[in-house]
Amino acid sequence: MARVEIxxxxxxxxxxxxxxxxxxMAHSSPFVAKPDHQEVLNFPGELVEDWHDQAIAKMEDLxxxxxxxxxxxxxxxxxxSCTDKCHYFLGTADPKNxxxxxxxxxxxxYRRYFTFAGKFFPNLVGARDLTREILDEWHSYFHQCSxxxxxxVFCPYGIxxxxxxxxxxxxxxxxxxxxxxxxxxxxxxLKIGNNLGxxxxxxxxxxxxLEEDLEDETGLPIRMPLDEKGADVLLITPSADxxxxxxxxxxxxxxxxxHQAGIxxxxxxxxxxxxxxxxxIGNYATMKKVAERIRTAALDLGVKRIIVGECGHAxxxxxxxxxxxxGTGHGAAADDKYAQMLQKQLDPRYPAPQHIVEFTxxxxxxxxxxIDKSANDHRTVSFHDSCNVARGSGMxxxxxxxxxLPREVIKGVVNNYVEMDGSTMYEETLCCGGGGGLLTDDLxxxxxxxxxxxxxxxxxxxxxxxxxxxxxxxxxCKSQFSKVLPYYDMPMHMITSVHQLVGDALVFENND
Amino acid sequence: MLTELxxxxxxxxxxxxxxGVALRVVVYWRTPAPxxxxxxxxxxxxxxxxxxxxxxxxxxxxxxKSNKWIWIFGWMFHMALFLVFxxxxxxxxxSAWFWVNIVQPFxxxxxxxxxxxxxxxxxxxxxxxxxxxxSTPSDHLMLLLLLGITVSGMAMTQYFHTxxxxxxEFMLGVISFDLSHEMPTDPIxxxxxxxxxxxxxxxxxxxxxxxxxxFFSPTRNQIDDSREKRHxxxxxxxxxx
Numbered sequence: 001m002a003r004v005e006i007x008x009x010x011x012x013x014x015x016x017x018x019x020x021x022x023x024x025m026a027h028s029s030p031f032v033a034k035p036d037h038q039e040v041l042n043f044p045g046e047l048v049e050d051w052h053d054q055a056i057a058k059m060e061d062l063x064x065x066x067x068x069x070x071x072x073x074x075x076x077x078x079x080x081s082c083t084d085k086c087h088y089f090l091g092t093a094d095p096k097n098x099x100x101x102x103x104x105x106x107x108x109x110y111r112r113y114f115t116f117a118g119k120f121f122p123n124l125v126g127a128r129d130l131t132r133e134i135l136d137e138w139h140s141y142f143h144q145c146s147x148x149x150x151x152x153v154f155c156p157y158g159i160x161x162x163x164x165x166x167x168x169x170x171x172x173x174x175x176x177x178x179x180x181x182x183x184x185x186x187x188x189x190l191k192i193g194n195n196l197g198x199x200x201x202x203x204x205x206x207x208x209x210l211e212e213d214l215e216d217e218t219g220l221p222i223r224m225p226l227d228e229k230g231a232d233v234l235l236i237t238p239s240a241d242x243x244x245x246x247x248x249x250x251x252x253x254x255x256x257x258x259h260q261a262g263i264x265x266x267x268x269x270x271x272x273x274x275x276x277x278x279x280x281i282g283n284y285a286t287m288k289k290v291a292e293r294i295r296t297a298a299l300d301l302g303v304k305r306i307i308v309g310e311c312g313h314a315x316x317x318x319x320x321x322x323x324x325x326x327g328t329g330h331g332a333a334a335d336d337k338y339a340q341m342l343q344k345q346l347d348p349r350y351p352a353p354q355h356i357v358e359f360t361x362x363x364x365x366x367x368x369x370x371i372d373k374s375a376n377d378h379r380t381v382s383f384h385d386s387c388n389v390a391r392g393s394g395m396x397x398x399x400x401x402x403x404x405l406p407r408e409v410i411k412g413v414v415n416n417y418v419e420m421d422g423s424t425m426y427e428e429t430l431c432c433g434g435g436g437g438l439l440t441d442d443l444x445x446x447x448x449x450x451x452x453x454x455x456x457x458x459x460x461x462x463x464x465x466x467x468x469x470x471x472x473x474x475x476x477c478k479s480q481f482s483k484v485l486p487y488y489d490m491p492m493h494m495i496t497s498v499h500q501l502v503g504d505a506l507v508f509e510n511n512d
Numbered sequence: 513m514l515t516e517l518x519x520x521x522x523x524x525x526x527x528x529x530x531x532g533v534a535l536r537v538v539v540y541w542r543t544p545a546p547x548x549x550x551x552x553x554x555x556x557x558x559x560x561x562x563x564x565x566x567x568x569x570x571x572x573x574x575x576x577k578s579n580k581w582i583w584i585f586g587w588m589f590h591m592a593l594f595l596v597f598x599x600x601x602x603x604x605x606x607s608a609w610f611w612v613n614i615v616q617p618f619x620x621x622x623x624x625x626x627x628x629x630x631x632x633x634x635x636x637x638x639x640x641x642x643x644x645x646x647s648t649p650s651d652h653l654m655l656l657l658l659l660g661i662t663v664s665g666m667a668m669t670q671y672f673h674t675x676x677x678x679x680x681e682f683m684l685g686v687i688s689f690d691l692s693h694e695m696p697t698d699p700i701x702x703x704x705x706x707x708x709x710x711x712x713x714x715x716x717x718x719x720x721x722x723x724x725x726x727f728f729s730p731t732r733n734q735i736d737d738s739r740e741k742r743h744x745x746x747x748x749x750x751x752x753x
Contacts, residue, residue, distance in 0.1 A: 067543040075725035080643035081578040095645045116717040126648035152551045154578035158731035320548045320738045331741040338752040400553045
């Protein structure tokens with residue numbers, strides 16, 4: 001494929017709502033999954049001959065199993081509230097990237113086959129027969145949504161385009177027309193245990209290298225334990241933490257915190273992945289299968305607590321879905337044998353699962369950590385709320401805890417902290433542009449353009465307040481920012497793990 | 513003739529409205545939400561959730577956060593509709609309830625707010641490019657229908673008064689299955705009632721289902737307690753056996 005120069009949109013004082021450019025992103029479509037990527041997940045290898053009937057049958061199935069599917073497709077009134085809320089629309093001007101218009105790609109077909117008005121008056125309500133072209137359109141535009149849920153914050157009925165995107169991807173997978181990036185990765189995690197396909201021995205070696213680095217830095221035998229039965233804590237972290245920059249410094253930060261707190265912990269080679277792309281493709285069974293590995297590892301290792309590393313969608317899945325999917329949480333009914341098996345092993349004094357930020361915050365509150373904030377004085381830090389953490393999860397068992405705790409942790413370890421424009425933060429935070437299974441090179445143009453609204457807010461504090469460090473608690477955000485920051489004339493290395501800041505500020509007495 | 517025709521139409525329309533909405537609602541009620549998907553941050557208690565839903569339904573909170581123009585027109589229309597609707601109770605009651613009497617003068621002028629709200633919402637469908645793009649013919653027709661009902665009703669309140677006593681007798685008769693009272697035959701009343709009947713009929717098969725639908729919206733009616741309580745759909749529980 002020819003390399004085309006991607007032109008990043010220009011940054012302006014405020015993000016302006018663009019004039020519509022129909023079809024401006026119609027060419028953007030990710031690589032199609034190959035038969036072996038599909039079949040591992042029990043999807044047809046390639047587009048089935050009776051795709052039309054299979055797709056309608058899948059919709060019928062979704063209608064029965066998920067309320068949000070038919071409810072959200074039924075009740076939209078086209079008020080337009082969401083039309084200027086999607087970062088991909090703002091960055092590309094393609095009207096089909098307006099949330100309601102994206103939903104409409106599926107809704108029009110749903111109407112035609114499942115509603116009275118669509119069956120008898122298709123033109124009146126904009127209903128369409130399902131055609132081969134529509135499948136292509138779905139493959140394109142339902143992979144221009146990062147499932148970030150920003151639109152759902154602004155919908156007067158709470159219609160969540162992420163749910164529609166997930167349903168559409170589920171339908172595409174069911175007819176053998178999946179996305180390569182997501183499905184290939186899911187195959188790896190199900191076969192090997194992580195998205196990278198990093199086998200146990202290689203992981204072990206990597207961790208040993210990191211232990212050496214830590215010892216060089218601190219003079220202390222700070223450990224990176226793997227598969228240690230009887231540890232108190234099982235750490236589940238995105239595999240990007242094992243090799244990617246700046247993620248890896250975050251992982252070392254966790255290790256330092258565990259070390260200083262004196263809490264025994266371990267990682268698992270069987271469940272060496274926090275990410276769960278099953279959510280991205282909207283497939284419950286796949287998501288459950290991926291989550292099962294963590295449950296199994298927790299049972300095998302006999303841990304009392306499960307802590308999740310810095311990963312946005314992983315935390316949404318862990319916080320909101322693990323208890324549902326695999327009983328990894330608390331509060332299962334007494335006769336719920338499946339869930340009880342793990343829940344009676346977990347320590348009821350701690351939330352399950354617990355976020356690493358919750359863990360560190362708690363230690364800081366109790367004064368367990370020895371912190372020298374001035375270690376970070378060379379930085380001016382801002383924080384990016386990751387979409388899945390902000391709108392898909394919680395922290396600290398308090399409302400808005402997912403905004404409060406990370407900030408408290410950061411402010412507890414740095415002196416110079418600057419907030420970006422409030423209308424781009426908290427529950428209104430803008431996606432990095434690479435979430436929801438789109439973090440792949442074949443969608444680079446979309447990623448660069450979709451990052452524009454966030455880059456706009458960042459550039460402002462970068463220019464005006466001297467922000468040189470952007471902290472995040474999401475592996476995808478970190479990778480995406482590293483890639484797109486240079487397009488907007490900001491250094492790629494300014495993106496940092498929150499736990500790198502923590503790790504840098506920890507003081508180890510014996511080191512002096 | 514007109515009396516019988518409209519009586520029958522009212523019976524049919526009421527049946528379609530009630531049964532149609534009930535059928536949809538039963539489906540929403542019974543279909544599980546397999547995962548916890550409240551739009552966060554979400555309330556952590558049942559009371560908090562009811563409060564959130566109330567803010568959404570009464571104040572249109574999310575819309576307010578999003579777009580002040582849509583909010584002002586939409587909220588004005590809905591609140592005025594509520595007042596006008598409440599005012600109409602007196603045509604269906606032998607002696608009106610206390611609050612129905614109180615609401616009369618407000619309901620009378622709320623019609624203007626309805627027209628302003630509907631007009632604003634309709635204008636947006638032409639003026640704002642994004643909303644023009646997403647508007648279907650039915651979106652326009654729905655506004656036309658609501659405007660038709662409002663304008664014909666207002667016309668009767670303000671200028672072309674119908675025989676309201678006769679109309680009330682007719683309505684009370686329809687309710688008690690006694691068709692001995694003739695319906696007044698002014699064309700404007702016939703138009704008003706015909707449009708209302710049309711609205712009742714299309715309610716359950718149209719986007720008007722947003723009204724009952726919002727209460728079933730999992731992003732708004734779920735509680736943030738996923739770590740403390742296990743939530744499993746019946747079909748998903750089968751996978752564990």
